[in-house]
Structure formats: structure tokens, C-alpha cells
Amino acid sequence: MKKFKFRFSRRAFAYPYMIFLLLFVVVPLVIILINAFLDDNSKFTFANFAEFFSDAGGGLTVLGNSLIIGLVTTLICLVIGYPCAYFLAKYHASNRVFVLLFILPMWVNFLIRTLSTKAIFMALDVKLGMGTVLFGMVYNYLPYMILPLHTTLVSIDHSYIEAAEDLGADKMTVFLRTILPLSMPGVVSGITMTFIPAISTFAISEILSSSKIFLFGDAINMHFSKTTNSFGVGSVMSLVMLVLVIVANVIVNLTSKDEEVKSTL
């Protein structure tokens, strides 16, 4: 009689998650890929691509707008987030309360936060539009910028800074030549964690502009939930989005030469 051998190695612990990944990440992606090439009657077609890239439904315009808004959001988050993370790390490294204050908004559901933001804008008689959407984006994604930055900045070995000072660098030089390069991993992951959700969001633009600012996420959402037979175009859009995310990651990884700096997203 043959003996069944089951080797219970440490690797076995990874299997459940591997199966999960396969079922809920890989399979859906494949379905999207297939859908992108199917027409209403499930026949192979390139028409979905033609429809999207011909910009008949304004898809490319929407994509361009989304990219710009995502870019600007990321930039503002970086400009606000970096000094914030820097001073948090420098003066309050041991004091977790301040860090907590920055994460605190994330404990409230983001839809509730965004609806409240709208209520505040309406009460202040601010016209909903591009400005309010941008505000909502920055407000929502700022913590995602600050946290990785803060973690990297706190973990910088202080002796590097002392060494730089010893060798005669002034404060500006210390920052530009020592701290900034050493914090690049944080900057990179902060940018990816902000930019990618910012180009795909739809709830923020929907609420904070009363759906007037129509972003890429809104367009994809529309193709899947408001119609029955435009899954194809919606899938093409999702694919474009996926490619963009990959491209963004590659660019970020290329620009940061250090091996450790590679983005993990």
C-alpha cells in the first residue's frame, strides 16, 4: 500500500492566501481582459478599444483630467506632507500622540468625512467644483502621504546627519544632501499610495462636485453600474487604468536608483 505523504512545512501557511489571491485578484483580472475583447453577443471584437480611443464618449478627455487632478493632488500632498512628517519625526519622534492626531481622521469612514466636507462647503457658500474636489482629495489622501514619510524619516540613522554636520554642511546642505536622499523610499511609497487611488476615485468627485466633475473612476463606474451592455468599454477603461498604474510604478522605480527604494505596490 502506498503511503500518502503530506509534508507540513512552513510554506503551507501561505497556501490559503495564495488561493485567495488567485481567486479574487488574478481571476477577476482575466475576466476583465476577456470582457474587453467581447461585444454584446460575446463575439471577439476590437470595437471596445476603438470606442474608447476614438474619444467619442469623452473617455480620453476624462482620463486626461483624472491624471492631472491625481498629479496635482499628489504634489500638494507632498508639499504639505513632507514638512509635516519631517517636523513630526524631528521633534515628536517619541511622542506618538501627534502622529495619532494625523491618523485620527482615517478612523472615520471616508464617505462620512466627504459628506461632512460637502455640508461645510455648502454652509460657507463655497461653489462646488474643481477646487472643492481637489480639497477633498488632498484631505483624504494626506495621511497616506504622511505616514510612509514619517516612518522613513524616523528610521534615518541620526549619525548620518551628525556626520554631515561635522563635515561642515550647513542646515540646508544637510537636508538636501543627506535627509532628502535618505527619505526617498518614503517619498516614493507616499506618491504611489496617493497618486493611484487619486486617479481612480469616484466617490469624492461625485459628492464634492455634485457629480459635475466626471473623473475616470466615475466613467468606469457608469459603464458597469448604470448600463447593461457596455461592460466591454468599461473593461477597456479598467485595463487602461491598470496599465497606468504599472507605468507609474515603473517610472517611480526607475527614478529612484537605490535598490531598497523600489516601490512595492
Added chain:
Amino acid sequence: MKKIVSALAILLLVCLVLTTLASCKTEETDSLVIYNWADYIFDDKLTDFKEYYRDITGKNIDITYVTFDTNETMLTRLTKGDSNVDVVCPSEYAIQKLIELDMLVPMHYFDEQAYTEDFSSNVRLAPDGDEVYYIHNSGNVEQGIIDKVSDAFGSIEITAEGSNQHKKVSMVDYFVPYMYGTLGILYNKYAFKELGIYDEEILNRANWGILFNDDGQGGLLSEGLTGSILMKDSIRDSYAATVFYLLESGKLDGLKNDDGVAYADMSVGDLINAVDDQLLALVKDALTEQKTHLFGYEVDFGKDDLLTGNAMVDLAWSGDAMYAVEESWNDSLGDEGDYELSYYVPHSTGNIWFDGWVVPKTRNPAHTDAIKLFINYLNRPDVAAANLLEIGYSASVKSDVIKSDEAARAVLAEGYAVYAPELWDAADEDGNPLSQEDCDFADWEEFELYFFHNSYLDEDGNLVSYDEISNSNWRYPFESAATNADNYRNIDSLGVMRDFGTKNKAVVTAWNYSRSAGVNALPLLGWTALAVAVAVGAVYLVIYIKRVVRQNVKIPQKNKPDDSGSEQ
């Protein structure tokens, strides 16, 4: 040892299976899976139905209630797999699609013989020996709905491949009407008064142009309306409203469709279903142009935005609109309080829609009794009254039947706090009897005038409409068209919208285009680039100045080693 353990385990398993099987057999419980719109039934009526079902059949019933929020989600779920449901309540155009796909079972509700044919337990003996009868309620259904639907859909051709392909069928055989309503304009009456446009003549001239800030003569309806208009985030409804607007504002004058028929000569029903490229391009342009006047597009928040003053006008369905109007009662308005919001269906053109119950082919055949009894139960006047009270739409049961049914009157009287002790106990939650003053309506007649005719009797006994503009009964358009002499609306002015069919994709593309138009993020990019440039420039300038200053300081200090900044 091992053998004993496994033997025991098997024994245990067998016992378990046997007991479950046994328990299934002893309890006679039927089940029913209902797939309905969210918030589209009075929950108590589901419980009542269980009782009714026990009365008729002597069996218990288990109800699984699942909801959807758009016809599209429902269609996707039914067509792409998960379709373990017995009864569904789609809108008319979705029913058309389901019939074309050959996914529905014909019910022949309006032919009693055919409908009850396969009831396994039509009549049974009650415990006390009396026979319990099932009462067929198809006679309660408003004939106007059946006519409208037959008229709009004619015969539908089944296009799905299979034995039934190319068979032509009638929609009426497949569905049982449940609720219906109109598409119209919900607006803030007092905001309109402030703008000076709360005037019958002005609004009737502007017509659907109210949503486009067009006074019907090419000018703006009001400057103040810009930025205060809400549009429904729904392709079909927005399309219908836009086509009406194009017609009413004369933008279709002289234009003809591919067959050479002038759009202006078409009936309302034909016009909203005449989706061709020319019309679509016009609709796209109108919707794009409209965007500059909009506050935004709404799905759920329209009512709140109207009441808080963020917006003044909204494209709305009658049920939502009437619910919003009734919620908007404000004691501080007018002399004795007034409804702040109002609902207006322009008189010459409009859309009427129907939702009804259908049975998918994938239903569980064992549930047939439950399916038929449930659908029929909903057309009982008191059940219909309770449901329409709860959800705000008009039930398909004739208003005359509701008015004359004692139980239905009692439901409405209690729901609207009518002082009618002969109908209900007219008491508050603690059981204290209410006086006539405590109630919202002094008697049934006053309520009936309000509910079915949207009007009241003034001190001199004249019939006055709550709303001078619409001046029509929008809750029961069929009745109003037939009986209300003051009403200029003809039921023919309300068109039923079919599925866009092959034009579906083109409509989605046009809608997407208008939605994306008018947003340009390029200036934003420009400003950001400028800001970045300025910031970088400033930093470099500071560094440069610092260096210069340092060098200037250094020059007089001769004989010192050239180390900049080091303190050691």
C-alpha cells in the same frame, strides 16, 4: 481502534442526514424568493402575506427577500447567472428586454382561467369546515395601464435563440402591474416665487425648459436659476426629458427622421422611442449645454439639496417627488403653513412608466402556488393602499377601487391622520382618542380631495389646487384625465419609453460625452507648474543669496583657511 472511530463517525453522519431529512418532511413549509426594488414594499405586508398564505393553503411559507437598485443591476444578475428568484419587479423596458431574451414565463394574469390553471390548492377547507376561496384581483387593475402597455409595446418578438425564436408575444401576458408613475419636475415653490417665475403662464411656456433654464422663447428663464438645477444621474430619464425639451422649445421644428416623418408630428410615445443619430446628436448638445446651468447630477440626495436651498429644481419620478413634497410641509410658510416643494409634469409632453411583477423561467417550479398567490395578493385594495402609502408611488389598483374599499380607506385614513372614527380608531400611539383638530385632515372627503385631486375646498366652497402651477392630479393621472375638467392633461401626452435596443450603446456614449464635457483640468496643471517653478526658483534664489552673502563676508577675512561654515 482507528476503525472504530471512523465507523462511529460515519454512523453519526448518517444519523445527522436522516434527522434533517425527517425534519424537512414533517414541517410543511413552502418558500418564495422575491427580487424587488429597495424600499418598494411595506415590510408588514410580507408578514401579512404569510398569514394569508396559511389561510388559503394551510401551509407555512418562508420568504427570501432580495433587493436591487437599478434595472441594470437586476438585468445583469438575471442574465449573467445568479437567478435563483421566483418573482421580480422590473420596469417596463426591462420586462421587454427579458421577454426578448426569452427569460420569462407567461402568466396570463388577466385571464383568470389560465392564471389559476396550475394552482394545486385553489380551494381548501378551513378547520371549521368552511371553504377558503382564493379571490382573483385582476379586475382591480387600472385598465389604462393595460391599454398603455399594449399600445406602447404591441407585440414583442423573442429574439433569443431557441424554440421560441421569432415568436411574437404580448407583454400583458407576462406581467402584472404593481406601481407606476410619471417623470416630472420637482421644484422649490418658494424659491421660484422669489425669482418671480412662480407663474402658471411662465412655467407652462418654459415647460421642460425649466430644467435647461430656458424660458421657451430662447432666453434664460431666470439668472438666479443658473447653478441651481439638478439633473437625474440616469441615462433614460435624462434622455426623455431632453427630447421633450427639444420638442417644446421648437428645436425639432422642420426636422425629419430617416423615414421622412417630422418629429413634431409624432405622438409623444413615438417621439421618445425614435432614437436616431440626428436626435441623439441634438440631445447630446442640449445636455452638454445644460451643464453650465447645473448644480449637479443626483441619485439620492436631490430632496435634501432642494430643501436646504442648494438647488431649486430637480428631475424626479412622481413617487420620490410626492414623498419629498409631503415631507416639505412647513408651518411657517404662507398663512397656515404650506408645502415648500411642488411637483410639475408639463402638460403637453411627459413620460409615464410602469413596474410590474414577472416570473423568470429559472424560478423554482415547486413555488408556483406561492408565486401566483403573492402577485395576486398585491392587487388587493388594502394591500395596495398600504404599499402606496409606504413607498409613495401610485399603485396599479384603480383609485375607484381604493376609494370604495373599506379596509383600504382605513389604511389611508390612519396613514394620513384623517379624522374618520368610522374607519379607524383615530387614536394616538398611547390609545388616547384624537380630536378633529389633532388630525391632519378633518374628514375623509377633505383627504380624498387632497390625495386624489391635490386640492382643497376654500371657505366659499370652491375647489382650490394646492399648487396653482401644476393644477392637475399627478397621483392618479388616469383618473384625472378622465374626470377632472380643469385638467388640461390628456393621458396621450404621457409616452411610454421602450428599451433603446440597438441604439443603447450610442445613447450611453452620448451621455458619457455630455457628462465629461465642460471639465478642463489643463489650467489646473498650468497653475501648478507655475507654482512649482516659482517655489523652486525661490529656493534657488535663497541658496544663491546665502552663498553671495557668505562670500561677501568672507572676503575681508584674509589669512584664514577657506572652510565655509565649519565651526571646528
